[in-house]
Amino acid sequence: MISVVIPSYNRRDCVLALLADVYAQEGADFEVIVVDDRSPDDSVEAIRREYPQVTLLVNEKNGGPAVTRNRGIRAAKGDIIVGLDSDVTVPDRHVLANVEKRFRAHPTVTGLAFRLYKPDGKSEDTPRWWHPVPIGQYADKSFLTSYFSGTAYAFRREELIEAGMYPEILYMHYEEVELAFRILDKGGSILHCPELSVLHHANEVSRRSEVSVFYKPRNQVLVAVACLPGFKALQYAIPRMVFQFITACRRGHVKDFMRAMKSASQLIPRRLEKREPLRSETMKRIGALKHGLAP
Template sequence: MNVSIVIPNWNGEERLRRNLPKVLEVGDVDEIIVVDDGSTDGSVQLLEREFPKVKLIKKQKNSGFSSTVNLGVKEAKGELIFLLNSDAVPARDCLKFILPHFKDPRVFSVGLNNGGSWSWAKFEDGYFWHYQSKEKTPKIHQTLWVSGGSGVFRKDIWEKLGGLDELFDPFYEEDLDLGYRATKRGYINLWEPKAIVEHGKTKGVIEENFSKSSVSAIAQRNQLLFIWKNITDEDLFMQHKISLIKKLLISPKYWSVLISALGKMGKLRSKRLREIKDEAISDKEILKKFKD
């Protein structure tokens, strides 16, 4: 199967300079695409000058992670899409461990090992919480979702799902949302421990460009959007409504999070209806399967 690497970039000149030469050494790759999300540093000039083999897609205006990745996937020729953040460096041989999994047509995505493990979730106090397992294992494991910063995705299923939901821009929850939607439709996400990837130890693009308070506000807003869109079980959703009211009474500052999320409600309604229509596996079945 053909593989396209897609790397979203925003003001990542130094990360690209440091990491892209190593990405070019990864085997079994047919093309590498960098989608620049309106950078104001020297990213574009660097790519044009030093990396002529890399396909560069330039956006004039910064719009966020999901829309940037979706553009790259749309332009990619590969049957498989290898998503990498600009600070991620996969092992040269990582794909030899990943590609065999896609012989199973049910497999949608395969995540790489960055020193962690597979992901799981729980619904507690009316909210959906997701975690990475603390168990270290050499065994392949099903996972609830695969990180958009280092994962391989089957393009035809990606397109059926509609890709990353730009509702979550500028960042956070979009890859969880994609994996959850795939799981509810009966597709499989895997974690492959032999496929190694390293992520940079320096600050990432979010830390460099957003304050801690902004990051927290976006994360809390997107947590609400994820629940409102994807949790279709009536009992769980009622638990969420009750908890949301309690939280607003206890923490008046949470009103700003709610108002921000409600601003997306117009786009969210139709998405929730689609999730109800296309559901093959219930929320409770998923939560039972993907528990620690």
């Protein structure tokens, strides 16, 4: 069975539209879990009223996407997790059935990365393309990757849990990057599947600017500290911090950048306590994936 896990925060109309699409799915046995992250709107009441069959969980306090997704994964009964952010729609009524087909066709694959379109259903959602290959050449191809977007994905639940799920210390942004690293380090693999697609309406939350000026530089440091071996951590973090600082200077966000670095320095001791550098074999695999390996 598939467990569809939907994190929701202050997006009542969006999550209701997504639920309509999910319940229109054909050819698959599934349950739906919505985890509300203490929305200030009436999302919870609307979901209870219009979709009483949904398993609805409400966080006691706002915990962020990583916490919210993890809670849904833990509550899931299915052996496959399909994660969908609340600002997507799913026009294809056979997406869930096709997820099952893909996992059957690739029994050693851990996860499936969906193709993300803009609302017009034709344009690629370029800002969410973090795969290690060019979007123009690979968006319509199946390939093994070191990344997936939390916007839309599918994983075998047990392997997702074994990899540690989303790192909750990051709160939001880069949590998928670290989880992908952990999955690969456990010997798993992630397959980009262009036939598994959603429309991403990018209903930006009010904290979106906070992502670019605070969470992004902070979490880049924290991921490097927790995941990357010695010199690789420096190679990863230093150029990014230089770029983020220059960008902050140009855009007048130096105070935000310094706030991000202060927060990172406060969290580094906690990251070091649980630091697990990726194996050398994993680093080689990540490098090889930049060449667009076929499944």
